Structure formats: structure tokens, C-alpha cells
Amino acid sequence: MAVKLTDTTELDALLADGWQKTDGRDAIEKEFTFANFIEAFGWMTRCAIHAEKMNHHPEWFNVYKQVKVVLSTHDAGGVTDLDLKLARKMDDLATR
Numbered sequence: 815m816a817v818k819l820t821d822t823t824e825l826d827a828l829l830a831d832g833w834q835k836t837d838g839r840d841a842i843e844k845e846f847t848f849a850n851f852i853e854a855f856g857w858m859t860r861c862a863i864h865a866e867k868m869n870h871h872p873e874w875f876n877v878y879k880q881v882k883v884v885l886s887t888h889d890a891g892g893v894t895d896l897d898l899k900l901a902r903k904m905d906d907l908a909t910r
């Protein structure tokens with residue numbers, strides 16, 4: 815099972831890339847904005863396929879072209895390497 819982070823080097827890199835620590839909870843979050851709903855939903859679909867392969871799933875909220883994402887490993891009760899991996903993938907998929 816995934817374990818909570820101790821080395822925060824990779825986390826710091828994500829925090830420099832627009833991810834933030836969630837208030838009152840051990841999680842990270844980011845708001846993504848796309849050109850329109852189709853772009854937003856297309857990205858969500860690509861993320862969903864990747865999340866399912868990882869068996870690690872985002873909490874997210876979509877309104878039109880915006881998607882707010884919160885990542886945390888429920889099984890571990892906090893942020894783990896799985897969250898960092900998914901966050902990186904979400905960033906990658908948003909910039910291609």
C-alpha cells in the first residue's frame with residue numbers, strides 16, 4: 815500500500831507548478847481552465863483512463879471549462895507518491 819510522503823522534493827516541484835496544499839486536509843489541489851467544455855471534458859476523459867489504469871482516482875469538480883482537482887490517497891489518509899504521479903500526468907495531459 816502507498817505510504818505518506820516523507821521526502822517532499824517532488825511535492826515542492828508540484829507546488830511550484832500551480833498545485834496547492836488543501837486547507838484543513840492532507841491533500842493537494844489545482845484548478846485547471848480550458849478553452850471550452852469539450853476541451854475540459856476531453857482532458858477529464860484522458861485523465862480518467864490513466865487513473866483507472868493506476869487504480870488511483872481524483873476527486874474533481876467541473877463547471878463548463880473549469881475543473882477543480884483534489885488528490886489524496888484515502889487508504890493512507892494523506893498525500894502519497896501516487897498523488898504526485900497522478901498530478902504530474904494531469905499536468906502533462908493538459909499541456910499537449
Ligand SMILES: C[C@H](O)[C@H](O)[C@H]1CNC2=NC(N)=NC(=O)C2=N1
Nearest residue numbers: 869870871872886887888889890
Ligand atoms: C479498493 C480500491 O483499490 C481502493 O479504494 C483504491 C481506489 N482508488 C483510490 N484513489 C485514491 N485517490 N485513493 C485511494 O486510496 C484509492 N484506493
